[in-house]
Amino acid sequence: xxxxxxxxxxxxxxxxxxxxxxxxxxxxxxxxxxxxxxxxxxxxxxxxxxxxxxxxxxxxxxxxxxxxxxxxxxxxxxxxxxxxxxxxxxxxxxxxxxxxxxxxxxxxxxxxxxxxxxxxxxxxxxxxxxxxxxxxxxxxxxxxxxxxxxxxxxxxxxxxxxxxxxxxxxxxxxxxxxxxxxxxxxxxxxxxxxxxxxxxxxxxxxxxxxxx
Amino acid sequence: xxxxxxxxxxxxxxxxxxxxxxxxxxxxxxxxxxxxxxxxxxxxxxxxxxxxxxxxxxxxxxxxxxxxxxxxxxxxxxxxxxxxxxxxxxxxxxxxxxxxxxxxxxxxxxxxxxxxxxxxxxxxxxxxxxxxxxxxxxxxxxxxxxxxxxxxxxxxxxxxxxxxxxxxxxxxxxxxxxxxxxxxxxxxxxxxxxxxxxxxxxxxxxxxxxxx
DNA sequence: TTCGAAAATGAACCCGGTATGGTTACGCTG
DNA sequence: CAGCGTAACCATACCGGGTTCATTTTCGAA
Numbered sequence: 001x002x003x004x005x006x007x008x009x010x011x012x013x014x015x016x017x018x019x020x021x022x023x024x025x026x027x028x029x030x031x032x033x034x035x036x037x038x039x040x041x042x043x044x045x046x047x048x049x050x051x052x053x054x055x056x057x058x059x060x061x062x063x064x065x066x067x068x069x070x071x072x073x074x075x076x077x078x079x080x081x082x083x084x085x086x087x088x089x090x091x092x093x094x095x096x097x098x099x100x101x102x103x104x105x106x107x108x109x110x111x112x113x114x115x116x117x118x119x120x121x122x123x124x125x126x127x128x129x130x131x132x133x134x135x136x137x138x139x140x141x142x143x144x145x146x147x148x149x150x151x152x153x154x155x156x157x158x159x160x161x162x163x164x165x166x167x168x169x170x171x172x173x174x175x176x177x178x179x180x181x182x183x184x185x186x187x188x189x190x191x192x193x194x195x196x197x198x199x200x201x202x203x204x205x206x207x208x209x210x211x212x
Numbered sequence: 213x214x215x216x217x218x219x220x221x222x223x224x225x226x227x228x229x230x231x232x233x234x235x236x237x238x239x240x241x242x243x244x245x246x247x248x249x250x251x252x253x254x255x256x257x258x259x260x261x262x263x264x265x266x267x268x269x270x271x272x273x274x275x276x277x278x279x280x281x282x283x284x285x286x287x288x289x290x291x292x293x294x295x296x297x298x299x300x301x302x303x304x305x306x307x308x309x310x311x312x313x314x315x316x317x318x319x320x321x322x323x324x325x326x327x328x329x330x331x332x333x334x335x336x337x338x339x340x341x342x343x344x345x346x347x348x349x350x351x352x353x354x355x356x357x358x359x360x361x362x363x364x365x366x367x368x369x370x371x372x373x374x375x376x377x378x379x380x381x382x383x384x385x386x387x388x389x390x391x392x393x394x395x396x397x398x399x400x401x402x403x404x405x406x407x408x409x410x411x412x413x414x415x416x417x418x419x420x421x422x423x424x
Numbered sequence: 425t426t427c428g429a430a431a432a433t434g435a436a437c438c439c440g441g442t443a444t445g446g447t448t449a450c451g452c453t454g
Numbered sequence: 455c456a457g458c459g460t461a462a463c464c465a466t467a468c469c470g471g472g473t474t475c476a477t478t479t480t481c482g483a484a
Contacts (some may be wrong), residue, residue: 121337
């Protein structure tokens with residue numbers, strides 16, 4: 001195994017071509033103004049082939065933009081609180097913006113998603129579904145109680161909001177470095193709110209400073 | 213105005229008939245297994261008429277199951293914190309389960325929604341949009357900053373989770389009174405978590421007691 | 425070289441939702 | 455009561471996302 005035969009290579013190639021073409025068209029004319037037929041034609045395949053690679057039109061954009069939170073919690077090092085693990089994770093990913101894919105492509109994806117209500121709703125719907133996994137991870141094996149579910153919901157909501165703010169800056173045209181820099185501070189703010197509650201006034205939050 | 217002519221009465225009647233028939237069919241066979249054509253036929257109208265009353269198939273179930281949060285915050289009495297107002301509101305609605313509609317119908321709706329991933333995702337997506345309104349209300353006129361958005365996100369997530377838990381108990385068959393009673397306690401727990409943070413351990417939360 | 429299987433295809437189909445153009449019946453006004 | 459404007463309703467055709475299926479192409483292994 002692991003011998004990349006011609007067949008596998010062609011498959012990967014086709015998949016990439018479809019997704020690239022789709023992203024370009026979406027970016028040019030807007031998600032809703034592009035039909036799957038057009039994508040197929042522009043990519044030189046049949047409609048049914050597009051759907052054989054991507055189960056839905058949405059997946060052409062959203063594939064691989066999901067987060068793993070539950071895995072972060074279950075895989076956290078010994079003696080580390082769940083929230084601590086999550087804070088550390090997002091603190092770490094904020095700085096270098098570690099991404100295994102082309103940054104330009106990622107930004108385009110974000111732009112496309114942010115500017116389509118349908119896509120936004122889909123992404124949020126999907127993330128909501130994952131809350132249950134996070135709740136299970138937080139409960140650590142036991143059946144998650146209401147507290148676990150509430151924590152999972154709040155954490156998910158906070159992360160989503162962070163991403164939203166980050167994406168918003170990128171979509172507006174802010175350079176990647178600046179957006180990442182702000183994100184770092186935002187992560188600390190968000191987790192402070194999560195850990196210490198909303199009744200902490202803004203002054204208190206600020207006077208604490210966002211000690212890295 | 214307010215003079216209910218025959219025309220208006222017929223309209224209301226038709227609308228109600230469509231929604232009732234749809235709900236019954238959904239409950240019997242599942243949301244995805246019922247087509248709009250079937251609903252129309254069973255209700256004795258044309259498909260286009262169904263869509264003239266309800267913009268989407270989802271709305272046949274989700275219409276009127278939304279919450280108002282932003283209004284609660286903006287309309288809160290003098291000297292009352294936003295979170296305090298929300299806590300008071302949900303504390304109040306938990307006990308009598310004040311609903312202007314048939315309880316049995318409401319429960320059926322909930323059952324249908326809970327058992328359809330598509331509907332759940334739709335509801336979550338819709339609630340997402342309302343977060344921005346709540347954030348604006350929290351900011352009180354000024355442009356909402358990240359803190360406001362984070363608070364709105366957390367609050368919305370918590371409320372959603374409460375409803376989910378409540379609905380879950382009803383769907384499982386718990387009597388309305390028992391579910392409402394538990395909901396009252398859950399509301400206090402949720403707002404304690406919101407106000408004081410997730411790092412409060414469960415023992416602390418419980419030792420505080422849920423003082424009404 | 426041959427053969428099984430994976431990949432791709434075209435065409436028909438289903439369903440949610442929209443557009444159009446026409447019919448019915450309510451309600452107002454004279 | 456006559457008649458007219460209009461709101462509600464309808465049938466039909468259409469569009470786009472997504473599925474099914476039977477058929478053909480293409481790769482890889484024996």
